[in-house]
Amino acid sequence: MQEPAITPDLIAAHGLKPDEYDMILEIIGREPTFTELGIFSAMWNEHCSYKSSKKWLRTLPTSGPQVICGPGENAGVVDIGDGQAVVFKMESHNHPSYIEPYQGAATGVGGILRDVFTMGARPIASMNALSFGEPGHHKTRQLVNGVVEGIGGYGNCFGVPCVGGEVRFHPAYNGNCLVNAFAAGLADSDKIFYSAASGVGMPVVYLGAKTGRDGVGGATMASAEFDDTIEEKRPTVQVGDPFTEKRLMEATLELMQTGAVISIQDMGAAGLTCSAVEMGDKGGLGVRLDLENVPQREEDMTAYEMMLSESQERMLMVLKPELEAEARAVFEKWDLDFAIVGETIAEDRFLILHNGEVKADLVLSKLSSTAPEYDRPWEATPEAEELAEVPQIDPIDGLRALLASPNYAGKQWVYEQYDTMVMADTARTPGLGAGMVRVHGTDKALAFTSDVTPRYVRANPVEGGKQAVAEAYRNLTAVGANPLATTDNLNFGNPEKPEIMGQFVGAIQGIGEAVAALDMPIVSGNVSLYNETDGQGILPTPTIGAVGLLNHTDDIIGNEVREGHVALVIGE
Amino acid sequence: MRAAVIVFPGSNCDRDLAVAFEQAGFQVDMVWHKDAALPEGVDIVGVPGGFSYGDYLRCGAIAAQSPICKAVVDHTKRGGYAIGVCNGFQILTETGILPGALLRNAGLKYICRTVGLKVETSDSAFTEGYNAGDVIGIPIAHHDGNYFADDATLAKLQDQDRVAFTYTENPNGSVGDIAGIVSENRRVLGMMPHPERAADDGHGGTDGTALFRALSGVLAPA
Amino acid sequence: MKARVHVMLKNGVLDPQGEAVRHALGAMGFDQVEGVRQGKVIDLELAEGATEADITEMCEKLLANTVIERYEVELV
Amino acid sequence: MKARVHVMLKNGVLDPQGEAVRHALGAMGFDQVEGVRQGKVIDLELAEGATEADITEMCEKLLANTVIERYEVELV
Numbered sequence: 001m002q003e004p005a006i007t008p009d010l011i012a013a014h015g016l017k018p019d020e021y022d023m024i025l026e027i028i029g030r031e032p033t034f035t036e037l038g039i040f041s042a043m044w045n046e047h048c049s050y051k052s053s054k055k056w057l058r059t060l061p062t063s064g065p066q067v068i069c070g071p072g073e074n075a076g077v078v079d080i081g082d083g084q085a086v087v088f089k090m091e092s093h094n095h096p097s098y099i100e101p102y103q104g105a106a107t108g109v110g111g112i113l114r115d116v117f118t119m120g121a122r123p124i125a126s127m128n129a130l131s132f133g134e135p136g137h138h139k140t141r142q143l144v145n146g147v148v149e150g151i152g153g154y155g156n157c158f159g160v161p162c163v164g165g166e167v168r169f170h171p172a173y174n175g176n177c178l179v180n181a182f183a184a185g186l187a188d189s190d191k192i193f194y195s196a197a198s199g200v201g202m203p204v205v206y207l208g209a210k211t212g213r214d215g216v217g218g219a220t221m222a223s224a225e226f227d228d229t230i231e232e233k234r235p236t237v238q239v240g241d242p243f244t245e246k247r248l249m250e251a252t253l254e255l256m257q258t259g260a261v262i263s264i265q266d267m268g269a270a271g272l273t274c275s276a277v278e279m280g281d282k283g284g285l286g287v288r289l290d291l292e293n294v295p296q297r298e299e300d301m302t303a304y305e306m307m308l309s310e311s312q313e314r315m316l317m318v319l320k321p322e323l324e325a326e327a328r329a330v331f332e333k334w335d336l337d338f339a340i341v342g343e344t345i346a347e348d349r350f351l352i353l354h355n356g357e358v359k360a361d362l363v364l365s366k367l368s369s370t371a372p373e374y375d376r377p378w379e380a381t382p383e384a385e386e387l388a389e390v391p392q393i394d395p396i397d398g399l400r401a402l403l404a405s406p407n408y409a410g411k412q413w414v415y416e417q418y419d420t421m422v423m424a425d426t427a428r429t430p431g432l433g434a435g436m437v438r439v440h441g442t443d444k445a446l447a448f449t450s451d452v453t454p455r456y457v458r459a460n461p462v463e464g465g466k467q468a469v470a471e472a473y474r475n476l477t478a479v480g481a482n483p484l485a486t487t488d489n490l491n492f493g494n495p496e497k498p499e500i501m502g503q504f505v506g507a508i509q510g511i512g513e514a515v516a517a518l519d520m521p522i523v524s525g526n527v528s529l530y531n532e533t534d535g536q537g538i539l540p541t542p543t544i545g546a547v548g549l550l551n552h553t554d555d556i557i558g559n560e561v562r563e564g565h566v567a568l569v570i571g572e
Numbered sequence: 573m574r575a576a577v578i579v580f581p582g583s584n585c586d587r588d589l590a591v592a593f594e595q596a597g598f599q600v601d602m603v604w605h606k607d608a609a610l611p612e613g614v615d616i617v618g619v620p621g622g623f624s625y626g627d628y629l630r631c632g633a634i635a636a637q638s639p640i641c642k643a644v645v646d647h648t649k650r651g652g653y654a655i656g657v658c659n660g661f662q663i664l665t666e667t668g669i670l671p672g673a674l675l676r677n678a679g680l681k682y683i684c685r686t687v688g689l690k691v692e693t694s695d696s697a698f699t700e701g702y703n704a705g706d707v708i709g710i711p712i713a714h715h716d717g718n719y720f721a722d723d724a725t726l727a728k729l730q731d732q733d734r735v736a737f738t739y740t741e742n743p744n745g746s747v748g749d750i751a752g753i754v755s756e757n758r759r760v761l762g763m764m765p766h767p768e769r770a771a772d773d774g775h776g777g778t779d780g781t782a783l784f785r786a787l788s789g790v791l792a793p794a
Numbered sequence: 795m796k797a798r799v800h801v802m803l804k805n806g807v808l809d810p811q812g813e814a815v816r817h818a819l820g821a822m823g824f825d826q827v828e829g830v831r832q833g834k835v836i837d838l839e840l841a842e843g844a845t846e847a848d849i850t851e852m853c854e855k856l857l858a859n860t861v862i863e864r865y866e867v868e869l870v
Numbered sequence: 871m872k873a874r875v876h877v878m879l880k881n882g883v884l885d886p887q888g889e890a891v892r893h894a895l896g897a898m899g900f901d902q903v904e905g906v907r908q909g910k911v912i913d914l915e916l917a918e919g920a921t922e923a924d925i926t927e928m929c930e931k932l933l934a935n936t937v938i939e940r941y942e943v944e945l946v
């Protein structure tokens with residue numbers, strides 16, 4: 001098949017700026033092939049490379065005696081004592097959810113669950129933080145319905161209890177809804193699995209669902225600002241298959257028990273490309289892939305399509321060759337595809353062959369290490385103006401108005417569509433403050449909360465960032481939990497605008513100061529930028545997901561107010 | 573006293589049901605859906621909640637065709653005990669072990685919450701720990717729990733006192749508010765609500781405990 | 795060979811999905827819509843030699859639940 | 871007037887339902903089945919005066935999400 005010529009238009013369509021393309025030419029010393037261009041665009045887009053945010057993320061406190069693994073892997077890992085660890089992360093699926101609310105939200109849940117079980121943890125709790133436009137806006141109803149059904153459709157089938165989340169409405173989200181999904185799992189602390197490959201000549205194994213042309217170019221889209229041409233950029237949206245995901249989880253955890261797994265990485269954005277590069281890069285190895293062995297759902301797929309496909313419910317592993325038969329048996333038991341698609345090599349190369357033909361031949365370590373990193377200009381958010389006189393209204397009328405506002409009204413309509421009790425360990429379902437699940441078979445429990453108040457962050461990013469963390473801290477302590485650690489999902493507008501970048505920088509500063517003061521380090525997270533439509537950005541929304549531990553379920557502070565109880569106000 | 577809990581690839585309440593059985597004194601075998609036979613000496617089969625085969629096509633339809641379901645059908649034909657909860661109830665109707673079918677909830681939404689159930693009969697191994705007329709709180713969690721049976725079937729269920737539980741406030745459109753029914757020999761129970769989620773006071777309450785206890789009373793070796 | 799199977803709820807069985815669609819269409823201003831029933835369509839790709847009787851058997855055994863549904867088979 | 875609308879996933883889009891049905895039919899011994907795609911069928915009962923253009927509009931606005939689905943309208 002004739003591959004397209006590399007033209008400026010093609011380069012632009014891959015979301016690469018002219019100077020970024022010049023960097024590519026310099027790194028490889030020649031013009032890239034079509035497949036190589038695709039690989040670079042996937043590795044270097046904002047979503048995978050964090051090119052605008054990396055500099056600032058590095059300033060966040062990420063360590064502490066409780067932290068087993070901080071940011072940099074699929075999810076953070078935190079010690080909960082007795083040889084066990086909680087593994088958690090939060091991730092956004094904002095743009096896909098706006099285009100296809102059900103499937104976009106569903107695959108967002110799928111992605112975060114995979115991040116957790118890839119590390120060897122069985123998911124035990126989930127949360128979802130949602131921001132929508134005004135209730136009266138013509139798209140809102142359909143988005144709310146679709147997103148909530150999608151989250152439920154996926155999570156309920158997979159079988160993880162939803163214990164919390166947020167739902168807010170504000171006109172700033174009219175053109176960009178936010179769907180942030182959190183998942184936490186439980187693992188033995190000495191059996192955590194990482195992505196770094198080791199050993200030369202080890203089989204690289206593909207597991208899970210077959211590869212289709214889903215979302216080819218999707219990672220590039222997730223980092224692009226929306227405008228009226230959105231219709232044209234629409235890629236094939238992925239359809240989630242929670243039943244396959246559930247089997248993939250069971251098979252992965254079972255396989256880990258056999259001792260066959262050297263390293264493992266889920267295929268998320270820009271699937272095969274990102275996962276293979278990450279395993280090689282972290283392990284200081286090269287990787288060769290023979291794409292004809294990739295299980296394919298469609299005919300005549302090209303190397304380019306396979307390298308960029310975002311088909312869901314797939315994993316890449318490096319296996320001990322002597323245990324291959326055992327591994328294969330586990331996957332056959334669960335009726336999943338299993339194929340050896342390549343091997344680790346000693347040379348620092350990312351070598352992609354398709355039916356023996358070289359489709360890409362790059363220096364592997366350069367793919368991520370040379371990714372552009374920007375120190376984008378930023379402007380501190382000016383101090384907010386004093387509010388006008390607070391209008392005087394009757395307190396009861398005020399209370400009524402608050403209760404009637406969609407932002408403060410009860411959210412049963414949402415969380416009753418989620419299975420909040422599966423696994424039979426939910427000690428506190430959503431409703432008030434933090435949710436809680438017991439650590440199965442022990443007296444302990446884990447509490448979860450997700451918080452941010454975007455209008456505070458807009459008014460003062462530093463204080464708003466602190467406030468989000470403080471609120472999370474209070475939600476955990478209020479149920480009797482000891483706050484352990486935090487994940488964050490930083491949703492902002494276009495970082496190329498200094499005032500937006502200023503919100504980002506300020507919020508990170510505030511979050512960093514607060515998590516340091518409260519000893520709840522950031523162990524994982526996700527950044528979603530370019531949440532803008534026609535130049536209209538969202539409110540800065542750095543969602544904080546926090547986890548706390550109760551050493552004994554007797555310590556749970558209940559929320560049932562009874563006659564005879566005394567009410568106290570604590571604090572200023 | 574032995575219980576077998578069937579495990580389909582998409583079951584997700586299998587462990588929960590096993591825990592509830594164990595707490596009531598049963599020894600539990602987990603039985604894989606590809607197995608063609610139940611273990612020897614099983615007193616009761618539990619078909620758990622979840623999404624057996626993703627609930628694609630119709631809830632429980634594909635599961636009903638699995639090898640293990642043939643064995644479950646044989647077991648019940650021999651007069652063996654079985655309980656199907658939620659997806660398990662859907663599977664029992666799809667295999668024809670229990671009459672009727674479960675349709676999409678009338679409100680079209682998945683619903684997870686604790687609901688009031690009225691015990692309609694205490695005349696079964698499952699319900700003899702309650703008094704007819706008792707109202708208990710048991711969680712539901714389903715998308716397709718809208719029980720349907722034609723008029724003749726319905727009349728028969730009522731005449732034979734086979735409605736085990738009804739909803740005090742019908743959440744899903746079920747005909748006659750039916751939440752659970754028993755088989756003609758009263759040894760098979762299918763119900764949409766999850767008694768195993770209400771068998772522990774740290775989670776979901778304890779109104780379901782009496783069901784498992786009654787079973788262990790009936791099935792304990794003399 | 796290709797076959798298309800339609801599986802619809804039987805007439806006496808309430809169809810809340812169809813009802814919801816009718817309602818939504820009405821709310822959008824399509825007041826010409828008087829009734830909606832929603833069902834499933836299953837397209838089968840079959841090897842040579844498959845017969846209509848095979849398809850009927852598939853419907854009876856799996857594709858439809860005849861307690862609540864009826865089906866139509868169309869060879870294409 | 872009556873119309874029948876078929877809404878199917880577009881060709882390249884994963885159809886987990888169809889795949890599951892194919893797998894189940896295979897396991898039941900129907901090995902003639904080579905592929906299955908599952909979709910929705912929506913039967914509309916329309917007042918006099920409704921046009922095919924109206925139905926197309928309903929499809930575009932509500933019945934199908936053309937990002938992943940395609941539809942066919944048939945007047946009956």
Ligand SMILES: Nc1ncnc2c1ncn2[C@@H]1O[C@H](COP(=O)(O)OP(=O)(O)O)[C@@H](O)[C@H]1O
Nearest residue numbers: 071072073074115268488490522524525526527
């Ligand atoms: N806001 C953030 N704060 C802390 N860590 C972050 C943040 N955003 C991303 N990270 C970390 O960067 C790594 C890469 O993130 P991401 O690309 O979202 O993960 P994945 O590979 O699962 O898609 C992860 O380890 C993540 O925890």
